[in-house]
C-alpha cells in the first residue's frame with residue numbers, strides 16, 4: 001500500500017498518492033462543499049482512487065492530464081468509464097480526451113477554480129494546473145530540485161526555458177508545488193523554495209540553459 005498524504009485547505013482537499021514503479025504521483029483534488037472531485041494523472045492503483053472517492057462521497061467530475069506520456073494517462077479510460085468523468089488535456093495532445101484546453105483556460109470544480117498554464121518543454125502538451133492561488137500541479141515540468149527531460153519526442157529546451165523562467169519563476173512564491181514524480185528530497189515544495197534551491201531555476205541565459213540541459217555545461 002502506498003502512503004496517502006492529506007493537505008488540509010479551507011475548502012480544498014488535496015491527496016498526493018504515490019503510484020506505480022516510476023515514482024509517479026497521482027492527485028485527487030476535491031471541493032468539500034460541493035463534493036466534486038478531479039483526479040490529476042491517473043495511471044495505476046485505480047481501485048484505491050475509487051475507494052477514496054467512495055469513502056468521501058466525492059463525485060469525479062474530471063480527469064486532467066499534465067501531459068500525455070503513458071505514465072500520466074494509463075488509467076484515463078478505465079477511470080472515465082467507471083465514473084463518467086471527462087478527460088481534459090492540452091489542445092496539442094494527440095491522445096483521446098473529451099475537452100482540450102489552452103493557456104489561461106479555467107476548469108471549475110464546484111467552487112474551486114483550476115487554471116491551466118501552458119508550460120511546454122518536457123513535451124509539447126505539458127501544462128501546470130494552478131488551484132486557487134494555493135497549489136500548483138506541475139507534472140513533469142518541474143520536480144522538487146529538478147525538471148523533466150527534454151530528449152523525448154516533443155521535448156524542447158528553449159520552450160522549457162521559457163516555461164521555467166517566464167511562467168513558473170513568476171508565480172507567487174507561497175504556492176505549494178505538487179510534482180508529477182517523487183524525484184526530490186521531499187514530495188512537495190514551494191515556488192519560493194525551488195527558486196532558492198533548485199539548480200534548474202538558477203538564472204541563466206537561454207543559450208546557457210540549452211547547454212546545461214544538453215549536458216555540455
Ligand SMILES: [Zn+2]
Pocket residue numbers: 067069122140148
Ligand atoms: Zn513525462
